[in-house]
Amino acid sequence: xxxxxxxxxxxxxxxxxxxxxxxxxxxxxxxxxxxxxxxxxxxxxxxxxxxxxxxxxxxxxxxxxxxxxxxxxxxxxxxxxxxxxxxxxxxxxxxxxxxxxxxxxxxxxxxxxxxxxxxxxxxxxxxxxxxxxxxxxxxxxxxxxxxxxxxxxxxxxxxxxxxxxxxxxxxxxxxxxxxxxxxxxxxxxxxxxxxxxxxxxxxxxxxxxxxxxxxxxxxxxxxxxxxxxxxxxxxxxxxxxxxxxxxxxxxxxxxxxxxxxxxxxxxxxxxxxxxxxxxxxxxxxxxxxxxxxxxxxxxxxxxxxxxxxxxxxxxxxxxxxxxxxxxxxxxxxxxxxxxxxxxxxxxxxxxxxxxxxxxxxxxxxxxxxxxxxxxxxxxxxxxxxxxxxxxxxxxxxxxxxxxxxxxxxxxxxxxxxxxxxxxxxxxxxxxxxxxxxxxxxxxxxxxxxxxxxxxxxxxxxxxxxxxxxxxxxxxxxxxxxxxxxxxxxxxxxxxxxxxxxxxxxxxxxxxxxxxxxxxxxxxxxxxxxxxxxxxxxxxxxxxxxxxxxxxxxxxxxxxxxxxxxxxxxxxxxxxxxxxxxxxxxxxxxxxxxxxxxxxxxxxxxxxxxxxxxxxxxxxxxxxxxxxxxxxxxxxxxxxxxxxxxxxxxxxxxxxxxxxxxxxxxx
Amino acid sequence: xxxxxxxxxxxxxxxxxxxxxxxxxxxxxxxxxxxxxxxxxxxxxxxxxxxxxxxxxxxxxxxxxxxxxxxxxxxxxxxxxxxxxxxxxxxxxxxxxxxxxxxxxxxxxxxxxxxxxxxxxxxxxxxxxxxxxxxxxxxxxxxxxxxxxxxxxxxxxxxxxxxxxxxxxxxxxxxxxxxxxxxxxxxxxxxxxxxxxxxxxxxxxxxxxxxxxxxxxxxxxxxxxxxxxxxxxxxxxxxxxxxxxxxxxxxxxxxxxxxxxxxxxxxxxxxxxxxxxxxxxxxxxxxxxxxxxxxxxxxxxxxxxxxxx
Numbered sequence: 008x009x010x011x012x013x014x015x016x017x018x019x020x021x022x023x024x025x026x027x028x029x030x031x032x033x034x035x036x037x038x039x040x041x042x043x044x045x046x047x048x049x050x051x052x053x054x055x056x057x058x059x060x061x062x063x064x065x066x067x068x069x070x071x072x073x074x075x076x077x078x079x080x081x082x083x084x085x086x087x088x089x090x091x092x093x094x095x096x097x098x099x100x101x102x103x104x105x106x107x108x109x110x111x112x113x114x115x116x117x118x119x120x121x122x123x124x125x126x127x128x129x130x131x132x133x134x135x136x137x138x139x140x141x142x143x144x145x146x147x148x149x150x151x152x153x154x155x156x157x158x159x160x161x162x163x164x165x166x167x168x169x170x171x172x173x174x175x176x177x178x179x180x181x182x183x184x185x186x187x188x189x190x191x192x193x194x195x196x197x198x199x200x201x202x203x204x205x206x207x208x209x210x211x212x213x214x215x216x217x218x219x220x221x222x223x224x225x226x227x228x229x230x231x232x233x234x235x236x237x238x239x240x241x242x243x244x245x246x247x248x249x250x251x252x253x254x255x256x257x258x259x260x261x262x263x264x265x266x267x268x269x270x271x272x273x274x275x276x277x278x279x280x281x282x283x284x285x286x287x288x289x290x291x292x293x294x295x296x297x298x299x300x301x302x303x304x305x306x307x308x309x310x311x312x313x314x315x316x317x318x319x320x321x322x323x324x325x326x327x328x329x330x331x332x333x334x335x336x337x338x339x340x341x342x343x344x345x346x347x348x349x350x351x352x353x354x355x356x357x358x359x360x361x362x363x364x365x366x367x368x369x370x371x372x373x374x375x376x377x378x379x380x381x382x383x384x385x386x387x388x389x390x391x392x393x394x395x396x397x398x399x400x401x402x403x404x405x406x407x408x409x410x411x412x413x414x415x416x417x418x419x420x421x422x423x424x425x426x427x428x429x430x431x432x433x434x435x436x437x438x439x440x441x442x443x444x445x446x447x448x449x450x451x452x453x454x455x456x457x458x459x460x461x462x463x464x465x466x467x468x469x470x471x472x473x474x475x476x477x478x479x480x481x482x483x484x485x486x487x488x489x490x491x492x493x494x495x496x497x498x499x500x501x502x503x504x505x506x507x508x509x510x511x512x513x514x515x516x517x518x519x520x521x522x523x524x525x526x527x528x529x530x531x532x533x534x535x536x537x538x539x540x541x542x543x544x545x546x547x548x549x550x551x552x553x554x555x556x557x558x559x560x561x562x563x564x565x566x567x568x569x570x571x572x573x574x575x576x577x578x579x580x581x582x583x584x585x586x587x588x589x590x591x592x593x594x595x596x597x598x599x600x601x602x603x604x605x606x607x608x609x610x611x612x613x614x615x616x617x618x619x620x621x622x623x624x625x626x627x628x629x630x631x632x633x634x635x636x637x638x639x640x641x642x643x644x645x646x647x648x649x650x651x652x653x654x655x656x657x658x659x660x661x662x663x664x665x666x667x668x669x670x671x672x673x
Numbered sequence: 674x675x676x677x678x679x680x681x682x683x684x685x686x687x688x689x690x691x692x693x694x695x696x697x698x699x700x701x702x703x704x705x706x707x708x709x710x711x712x713x714x715x716x717x718x719x720x721x722x723x724x725x726x727x728x729x730x731x732x733x734x735x736x737x738x739x740x741x742x743x744x745x746x747x748x749x750x751x752x753x754x755x756x757x758x759x760x761x762x763x764x765x766x767x768x769x770x771x772x773x774x775x776x777x778x779x780x781x782x783x784x785x786x787x788x789x790x791x792x793x794x795x796x797x798x799x800x801x802x803x804x805x806x807x808x809x810x811x812x813x814x815x816x817x818x819x820x821x822x823x824x825x826x827x828x829x830x831x832x833x834x835x836x837x838x839x840x841x842x843x844x845x846x847x848x849x850x851x852x853x854x855x856x857x858x859x860x861x862x863x864x865x866x867x868x869x870x871x872x873x874x875x876x877x878x879x880x881x882x883x884x885x886x887x888x889x890x891x892x893x894x895x896x897x898x899x900x901x902x903x904x905x906x907x908x909x910x911x912x913x914x915x916x917x918x919x920x921x922x923x924x925x926x927x928x929x930x931x932x933x934x935x936x937x938x939x940x941x942x943x944x945x946x947x948x949x950x951x952x953x954x955x956x957x958x959x960x961x962x963x964x965x966x967x968x969x970x971x972x973x974x975x976x977x978x979x980x981x982x
Contacts, residue, residue, distance in 0.1 A: 389737050400739075409785055410778045419774055422818070423831065429822045430829045434977040441822045441973055445966060448777075448818035449811050455785050456807040463792025463800075469735050525770075532772030532831040539753065539769055543782075546749035551742055554894040559730035564796035565889050567879070577792075577800045585808040589956050 030074040031082035037067025045136035054132040062115040069108025075101030088210035093149035110261040113488030118254040120484035138164035151204035185247035192233025199226035227274040234267035238297040249312035253371020257364035290331030295446040297324025307618035311380040322359040342516025349514025351420035365492035369399035376478040389466035398489035411540035413499035677925040682765035689755030693908035694718035703944035730893035743790035744898040759837040761928035791887040798879040802886015812959040819969035823854035853972025855918040857965030870950040
């Protein structure tokens with residue numbers, strides 16, 4: 008154990024006096040170019056050019072990150088204790104730079120056309136660039152002050168974008184909730200990072216003392232968990248993400264919440280290691296709650312971007328399950344599986360970034376084409392917008408965790424990890440592992456349910472309002488990024504085995520996995536993604552050809568002989584009703600039936616159903632009310648009358664004198 | 674490849690493709706006899722497939738390519754699932770492997786395709802069935818994974834061939850965990866094959882359909898694919914029931930005999946269950962399947978109480 012940590016430390020140690028590597032030069036140049044892109048957007052009117060410049064700089068950053076991830080020497084310095092600014096990129100940071108640039112580059116290209124319809128495109132382009140710089144800076148920060156500085160910038164940048172594009176009161180209130188919750192939770196980040204820094208843990212000194220270590224672990228889980236959107240600290244996420252323009256939403260859901268997990272990984276896997284068993288089990292519990300809770304509430308959302316935001320919570324839950332399994336394995340001494348579970352979590356991080364960015368950008372295109380994104384008022388968009396719709400369908404299939412796309416590969420690895428937690432653990436751990444496995448399986452089934460609903464309501468069927476019937480595919484600048492991301496979903500799904508061995512080396516424990524198209528885990532099943540994809544493609548093609556081309560009689564859909572009328576169209580609420588009824592005791596849906604009768608004739612029947620967000624009504628609202636009540640009580644002290652304040656001063660003076668006299672203050 | 678493995682490969686393909694329709698045929702036949710009717714011959718599903726193969730299709734409006742691809746996707750995912758099954762504890766090394774979780778994923782892919790097709794035609798009855806099927810799937814997948822955890826205990830593997838080797842251990846007879854898993858798997862079989870008390874495969878009333886609902890619009894060869902797929906789902910579930918849960922001797926031929934003997938037995942059991950049970954209320958189905966999950970957790974406790982032998 009000691010030898011292992013010493014070895015890690017050596018690798019990450021600062022390398023003074025060494026010439027900057029090629030990757031380092033590319034990375035710094037890329038970051039500088041992104042900075043130029045920001046200045047260009049804010050200082051001139053050429054915001055489209057500025058976005059191109061940003062995209063170019065971010066690709067350079069991504070390329071250098073990939074170089075480090077796949078074995079180039081580390082850039083810059085390693086983590087250090089003091090407060091002097093320091094930057095560097097090791098392999099884990101390199102991985103997150105790759106994730107960042109895979110999302111940020113398509114998002115920036117997309118924004119070149121998408122921001123035409125957004126108020127103040129110049130400012131949004133500039134602030135989007137600032138956001139990207141904050142994300143790069145956070146990943147490359149190598150001291151506590153830089154880290155926390157970029158952390159705050161990462162929180163503020165999207166909030167300012169939202170305030171620029173949205174002027175209404177609801178949006179401002181939601182931004183306030185976002186800032187309030189992430190800052191209250193964010194104290195955990197500050198607490199854990201500062202404690203670690205004070206003890207020199209960032210510089211490689213092992214942390215001693217059970218109390219301090221537990222404090223750091225809990226503070227980190229609360230702080231980074233809030234920003235990652237893990238339940239029950241997630242309440243800001245479904246409010247803030249839908250408000251931003253699509254390119255910023257993609258960065259928030261795809262990258263920002265992942266960087267919170269990056270911080271959590273640094274604390275729990277590097278600086279505070281080895282963590283005790285209960286930390287891993289806590290992560291398993293939080294992950295299972297977030298995964299099931301996120302997808303369950305997503306199912307009952309009727310607005311597309313809000314639904315996608317809840318899915319971010321679900322996927323963060325899946326990643327946290329992987330991380331928790333990795334920690335549990337580590338505390339049981341099963342290093343091989345610890346590395347596998349860690350690789351599963353990182354792979355899902357990448358996969359979720361790709362398909363969630365794709366879905367948010369797709370939602371942005373739909374919004375540009377048809378306006379509001381209420382699910383019940385879309386429909387038939389696959390025919391009207393084949394490029395956007397097709398890419399969106401691929402993303403939906405990937406997020407639903409279906410073979411042969413990328414979501415399935417990482418969920419498969421996470422399931423294998425959880426199942427082996429159950430198999431290898433002692434009784435309590437085993438029960439936790441079994442429950443987490445079942446929770447993830449239910450999550451996968453619920454995600455399929457949810458995205459069948461989404462694809463059905465958005466892309467298929469008949470258009471449900473005139474704007475939808477006349478929608479058109481956006482210009483190629485907005486289609487290209489979507490097709491690129493959809494292609495990534497396929498590639499990562501077909502050959503994940505090329506990446507998994509690299510990811511497994513980043514975690515605790517060393518495992519030598521064979522590199523190839525198939526993901527092979529030691530002494531268990533394997534995931535032959537390439538064979539599955541090829542087999543499915545060939546068989547579907549052959550069977551489809553054998554069935555088509557024959558005479559087919561056109562006919563309307565069967566409705567017991569009636570014509571299918573628009574009023575008979577299924578709704579989001581209708582499709583999920585069996586599940587809502589079954590889970591009535593948990594979800595507590597409300598419904599209200601109002602019948603208006605005039606002169607004995609029923610004129611109008613209004614049916615309103617709603618699934619309240621119980622975390623808001625049962626946890627956040629009581630806390631908010633208590634805080635407001637306390638504030639109102641405290642306000643009585645502030646009467647505004649000079650005489651009262653003088654009285655306070657005299658009282659304080661008297662109190663201090665009494666205390667000094669009695670010797671308490673000395 | 675040894676001769677035994679080659680035979681296993683042949684049974685996987687021929688059995689899955691050609692023998693599978695016999696299973697619902699036998700169940701219908703036995704059920705009819707139990708109800709005092711002569712009933713159709715056990716070969717009736719083959720006749721229906723032949724008839725459908727010759728008929729022309731129906732093209733409902735509106736629809737997209739998804740409606741046309743769905744039956745092919747369902748059939749393709751089940752075809753791949755067929756060659757993952759262990760037969761007599763063996764499987765030739767097909768490139769798609771033998772992983773249990775991949776098999777669950779393929780079943781989910783088929784479900785996804787057919788429920789999307791229901792949205793594509795936006796038929797009210799199709800969507801009714803689709804939403805119920807997806808609701809059931811939540812409980813089914815969760816319980817299936819718990820079953821998998823329980824039977825993975827001795828070997829720590831999710832490979833179906835390795836799992837089926839566990840059934841030849843003499844200790845299996847006395848393991849409550851194994852029998853808890855077997856019980857829960859039985860409930861999963863009922864739900865996944867769409868048999869009573871979960872679903873009524875004979876119903877002609879659209880309002881009560883679950884699995885049949887999304888099939889309503891289809892005709893001709895596309896319907897033939899879907900009907901074959903329903904039969905193949907029976908085959909997959911029943912073969913797994915034998916290979917993973919029936920304690921049996923190790924030699925390949927003996928295992929093959931056990932498989933051949935048990936399949937008709939399962940058919941009779943399904944028929945008896947379908948004759949004696951009424952279809953339950955839809956909202957009770959997740960609880961019914963979920964009871965299997967509770968039994969699995971008890972099995973888990975018993976595994977540790979028994980010292981994890």
